[in-house]
Amino acid sequence: MTSLRDQTILIIGGTSGIGYSVAEASLHQQAAHVIVASSTPEKVTKTVARLEETTTKNNLSGKVTGKTLDVSNSDQVKKFFAEIGELDHVVITSGDKLKLGFKGVDLETLKSALDVRFWAAALIAQQARIKKGGSITLTGGVASIKPPPGWPIVAGLAGAAESLVKGLAVDLAPVRVNLVAPGAVLTELWDSLPTDLREKLLQESADKLLVKRVGNPEEIADAYIFLMKCGFITGETLHINGGQTLV
C-alpha cells in the first residue's frame, strides 16, 4: 500500500472545510509535514493548534505548521514559494465568497470571480517546486456540468479549471496535476448564509441527490489523498457529488 509517509504537503485553504479535512487525512496517512495556509492569521494559528491536538490524540508523528498567504496577491504568492522550498504535494482548496448572478452584474465583479479559484491556482502551479513523484491538486465543482440558475460565471471558471489541469499536466510533467470537483458539501463555506436559508438550500440539495444527503468534507478529502498517492493519474478531474450529474 502506498502512503504519504515522509512527505511534505502544503494545503492552501487548509484552515477550513475541505482543506482542513485534507490536512487531517494527510496526517492520518503518515505525512511527515503538513503545512496549512490561508489569508487569515488567526485561522492559521487556530488550525495548527487543532491539527496538533489531532496528532497528539491519535499518536501521529507528522509535524504541522501554518503560513499566512493571500493567494489573490501575486507578489505574496511568488515570495511564499521562493521561500518555502521543495514540496511533495500542493493541494489548493482556497475559495473566497462566490460571486453569483449574471444579468445586471458589473463585468469587473464577474471577472474577479476567477481571481482566487482560477488565476491564483495557475500562479501557484507556476511557482511551486515539486519533488519527483509529487503532485498538485486543484479544486473545481459540479457547476461545470450542472450549473444552477445564477451560476454562469462560476460554471465557466469550474470548467476552465478542469481544462487548466490538463494543460498543466502536460507542461509540468512529470509533476502530476489533477482536480477534485465536489458537489454540495457541508463546510464553513455555507456559514455566510442566514441559518434558515442555509438549512433550506442544504435540504433541497440533499433531496435532489441520488444519495439523499449532502457530502461531508472527510469523504471529499479521500479524493485528494487518492490523487496524491496514485502515481499513475494526471490531468484528470474526479467528480464527487452524490450522483448530482445523473438527476
Ligand SMILES: NC(=O)c1ccc[n+]([C@@H]2O[C@H](COP(=O)([O-])OP(=O)(O)OC[C@H]3O[C@@H](n4cnc5c(N)ncnc54)[C@H](OP(=O)(O)O)[C@@H]3O)[C@@H](O)[C@H]2O)c1
Ligand atoms: N462546500 C461546498 O459545497 C463546495 C462545493 C463545490 C466546490 N467547493 C469548492 O471547494 C473549495 C473549498 O471549499 P470549502 O467548502 O472547503 O470552503 P471554506 O470552508 O470556506 O474554506 C475556504 C478556504 O479558503 C481560504 N481562502 C479564502 N480566500 C483565500 C485567499 N485569498 N488566499 C488564501 N486562502 C483563502 C479560507 O481561509 P481564509 O479565510 O483564512 O483565507 C479557507 O481556508 C472552494 O473553492 C469551493 O468553491 C465547495
